[in-house]
Amino acid sequence: MLERARALDAGDPLAAYRERFTIPEGVIYLDGNSLGALPAATHARMAEVVRAEWGEGLIRSWNSAGWIDLPQRIGAKIAPLIGAAPHEVIAADSTSVNLFKLIAAALAMRPGRKVILSEPGNFPTDLYMIAGLEAQGLAERRLAGREHIAGALDEDVALLLLTHVHYKTGALHDIAALTRAAHDAGALALWDLSHSAGALPVDLNACGADFAVGCGYKYLNGGPGAPAFAFVAGRHHQALQQPLTGWMGHAAPFAFSDDYAPGDGMTRLLCGTPPILGLAALEVGVEIIAGIGVERLYAKSQQLSKFFRLCLGELGVDIPLASPADPAERGSQLSFRHPEAYAICQALIARGVIGDFRDPDILRLGFAPAYLRFEDVAGAARHLAEVLAGEEWRRDEFRDRAAVT
Ligand SMILES: *Cc1c(COP(=O)(O)O)cnc(C)c1O
Numbered sequence: 001m002l003e004r005a006r007a008l009d010a011g012d013p014l015a016a017y018r019e020r021f022t023i024p025e026g027v028i029y030l031d032g033n034s035l036g037a038l039p040a041a042t043h044a045r046m047a048e049v050v051r052a053e054w055g056e057g058l059i060r061s062w063n064s065a066g067w068i069d070l071p072q073r074i075g076a077k078i079a080p081l082i083g084a085a086p087h088e089v090i091a092a093d094s095t096s097v098n099l100f101k102l103i104a105a106a107l108a109m110r111p112g113r114k115v116i117l118s119e120p121g122n123f124p125t126d127l128y129m130i131a132g133l134e135a136q137g138l139a140e141r142r143l144a145g146r147e148h149i150a151g152a153l154d155e156d157v158a159l160l161l162l163t164h165v166h167y168k169t170g171a172l173h174d175i176a177a178l179t180r181a182a183h184d185a186g187a188l189a190l191w192d193l194s195h196s197a198g199a200l201p202v203d204l205n206a207c208g209a210d211f212a213v214g215c216g217y218k219y220l221n222g223g224p225g226a227p228a229f230a231f232v233a234g235r236h237h238q239a240l241q242q243p244l245t246g247w248m249g250h251a252a253p254f255a256f257s258d259d260y261a262p263g264d265g266m267t268r269l270l271c272g273t274p275p276i277l278g279l280a281a282l283e284v285g286v287e288i289i290a291g292i293g294v295e296r297l298y299a300k301s302q303q304l305s306k307f308f309r310l311c312l313g314e315l316g317v318d319i320p321l322a323s324p325a326d327p328a329e330r331g332s333q334l335s336f337r338h339p340e341a342y343a344i345c346q347a348l349i350a351r352g353v354i355g356d357f358r359d360p361d362i363l364r365l366g367f368a369p370a371y372l373r374f375e376d377v378a379g380a381a382r383h384l385a386e387v388l389a390g391e392e393w394r395r396d397e398f399r400d401r402a403a404v405t
Pocket residue numbers: 094095096097123125126163167192194195215228
């Protein structure tokens with residue numbers, strides 16, 4: 001198994017990219033889908049931004065270091081990863097806040113309709129952001145299971161809001177088909193790409209998508225709490241109104257007018273002053289990922305997860321898969337069900353294999369293709385086999401949920 005893994009690593013066209021990341025010795029990192037690894041270049045870039053741009057340039061750096069355009073500049077670099085034009089994407093705020101802005105924008109574009117349709121079990125923040133608008137009397141939340149989404153689209157639905165890759169199972173939605181169904185019902189479609197961007201190809205414009213949001217700190221390696229991104233199809237830019245009308249989204253912020261006038265295109269998605277340090281770190285991650293190209297990342301991610309299952313098979317591990325078995329139907333993760341998933345996850349972490357647990361019984365392992373080796377995958381499979389075969393996960397320290405946050 002290890003031999004085969006090493007042969008695969010030797011033939012891996014992305015093998016050299018591992019050097020571009022800082023991975024601690026002895027760690028097999030299977031949580032890049034939750035917090036992407038640190039790019040090696042981020043150290044120097046952050047030091048430079050702090051020392052030269054902030055420290056010496058001071059306020060002049062808004063122009064001399066190009067801070068003022070950073071949200072648009074990074075957006076343009078994210079665009080090819082999601083099938084968008086450069087002027088259709090901006091890096092700003094958190095995914096949650098971007099959801100709020102775009103849900104509200106969709107409601108304004110569909111007067112007379114209040115329903116936001118999503119699915120039960122969608123990522124909590126997506127559902128909560130709808131609920132917040134519902135509590136204000138501005139929206140009405142409707143949830144329909146995966147099989148019933150198209151049937152739940154009617155003349156009351158303003159927006160279909162779904163996550164492309166399900167955070168627990170990795171199951172995919174068909175962006176093209178569901179966007180078409182939403183449009184046929186007169187609704188708009190907003191896609192959450194948090195587990196897609198930088199891991200698998202998405203073609204928003206070919207699918208006719210209206211809006212999208214996604215995370216900067218997962219497969220884009222922007223760092224903890226990195227700014228998120230938002231996409232609005234160019235055809236909607238003129239009409240787009242979002243309610244967080246802060247001064248940075250103004251057409252002329254430094255005219256200091258009493259009256260709001262929205263900036264051109266995606267600029268009006270901005271609210272307050274952009275977090276330059278966070279954006280600087282995000283830019284490094286985005287450049288590496290965009291430089292590799294999402295097609296190559298996707299090809300390797302599929303190989304990695306297939307190889308993991310092959311290793312488990314050879315080791316005789318029988319643990320039910322919660323993800324689709326066909327790699328074409330899932331994102332870059334494998335989730336397994338086990339009643340003791342929590343303790344198993346803790347036992348793996350104690351061995352240096354970092355994955356995560358999702359309530360109630362999911363062990364979730366992410367395969368970030370930019371820096372994971374096949375050797376890591378073989379090692380993780382061996383550790384999982386040992387943990388399952390032994391008694392180690394029964395230890396109190398791994399089972400006591402209060403002990404570990
Ligand atoms: C991780 C994730 C988020 C995170 O939102 P934040 O506002 O950055 O906390 C949102 N949606 C999905 C689907 C996610 O997986």
